[in-house]
Amino acid sequence: MLHAFGHVCLSNKCSQAPKTASFTRKGSQNHNRLSDRECLYATATDEMSSPPVNNCSEIKPHSTSSLTTAESPAIAIAAVMSPDMTKRSYNSDLNPKFSTNSPELMFDSPLTSVQSIPSPNSAPLEWYDLLAEDAINNIDKYNLNLDLDPAGLSRRQSPVPEAEITGLYIHTPDERQGIVAPSHEQWNSPDNISLNESELLLLRHFVGVIGPILDLCDPSKQFSTTVPRLAVHNLGVLKSLLAVAARHQALVVEPHPYQTNSSAQTPGLNASDTNSLTNPYLQVATHYYYECLHYLSQNLLYPSYAKSREIIATALLISTYEMFDAEGKYSSGAWERHLRGIFWIQRAQNNNGECKDPLSRAAWWQWIRQDIWVAFREGRRVLTIWRPTRRLMDLNPDELCLRVVYICGRCVDFAANEKKYDINTRIEQGGKLLQALEDWQRILPSTFQPIYKVNQQESGDLFSPIWIHPPSFAAAMQTFHFARIIVLINQPSMGDINDFRVRQRFLDESVETICGIAIMDRGGEVPSAFVNFQALYAAGLCVQTPAKRSVILQLLESTLDIIKFPPKTLLNDLTNYWRAES
Known part of the structure; x- marks a missing residue:
């Protein structure tokens, strides 16, 4: 089943709107307002509770990533629509005094009430x-x-x-005192x-x-x-x-x-x-x-x-x-x-x-x-209703790899085929998720940076190899860009041509990173390939040129040859999606 996503338009007269919400110029003045940010997560509970009061100290990232504050999608997209909000986001910079809600903990899962x-x-x-x-x-x-x-x-x-099951307990010397020990x-x-x-x-x-x-x-x-x-x-x-x-x-x-x-x-x-x-x-x-x-x-x-x-x-x-x-x-x-x-x-x-x-x-x-992939393909929400309790600043690199999986699940929730939210709410939800992704990326240590990366202009190729080691860190970056793509192509916009251009720039960056990592892993890293194929599929949903589509299709096919899962009908789903876009 092909999961349908919205189109990314490069003009303010979009003729084909995303399924999640239609593009329109109407709305309130706060139509693209991002939520405040949080660095202290909710109290550990499986039930959906009220957001906690923030009382954490100011967070200093381990290192800055290649994506600077001025380049973040959450802020850059908002910059063409609300200069005052952008200034506030620049100044906050992971500062907890600006936060009341944790962006990545926004959505419940009604399927698992x-x-x-x-x-x-x-x-x-x-x-x-x-x-x-x-x-x-x-x-x-x-x-x-x-x-x-x-x-x-x-x-x-x-x-x-x-105790009522025959043979489950054995007799011990303490039996005379009425005590039995389990075998x-x-x-x-x-x-x-x-x-x-x-x-x-x-x-x-x-x-x-x-x-x-x-x-x-x-x-x-x-x-x-x-x-x-x-x-x-x-x-x-x-x-x-x-x-x-x-x-x-x-x-x-x-x-x-x-x-x-x-x-x-x-x-x-x-x-x-x-x-x-x-x-x-x-x-x-x-x-x-x-x-x-x-x-x-x-x-x-x-x-x-x-x-x-x-x-x-x-x-x-x-x-x-x-x-x-x-x-x-x-x-x-x-x-x-x-x-x-x-x-x-x-x-x-x-x-x-x-x-x-x-x-x-x-x-x-x-x-x-596993549930994230099925939910993504089926257009439903992820089943979990658990929410993290630990702050990003308290996570080690391996735990950061897992945290982005959780955020990705919330992004899949956002992409689910639901009609109950109006366009303003959808814009706000998407902005909060983009902010959560940005917060995660900006706190990454330098070990998540590429060991080897070829300059695209020098190589002359559509996509250049990117080597991030160890493989778990590369998988985390693939997951990050997978999540960012599905938010960007499902978040409606009431911005002008500049808004659409900013979106496309970030989509292009994610596609280049996904394909660069996949090119480097093409040698046969089976565990990494299980993340690559999902990211490549998402990358294919937002490329427009036939040349890039051809490269992505080749990369996806070679990845499926390595892992033998899912079947190559996934290639047909992608080509059918492109055909419907033509």
């Missing part, structure tokens, strides 16, 4: 119901020879106190689960390829290190890990007749079936996926399991499997539906982007990354 969220105890079961329903509906599609009763996937027992979790194995040769290969593929994709902005590398250790003690984590590894292998391995021997036979794939298969990894992946669901149906009755790190890891791995399995279709698909279920589990455990447990925190950020 408190009334629609299951209770903490029932959230994992509600999520599992979504999985089971879709799995049963698709059982004939995959023609699986399952060693389990498909109807059993829909059966579940109500959670019961763990190891019944849903975990005290010893390592044995792996056959094929499973070991899939585990190594996960650690070497998929883990780094999920760990791109996580210095603790939770999915490459912690999750595999959980997997060898928990069958649910293991089955979901093997499923996502095999599903990714199905994308990267050319279809061919499967050759195997009995010692390396993958469970779930009978030797008699292999001759007819064009891509055996797909069959294996599906089998592991169903085995994981069967495990969940048997173990969600343990209250401790429903609140464990293992179920969080399993849920995120299942979501990643469904991401690879989505085939570019999101609306009402398994991935789209089940992202909502993971949101329920995260809330039930009170997980968010600042929680103490590193695995839960890493899983939250990966979930929100």
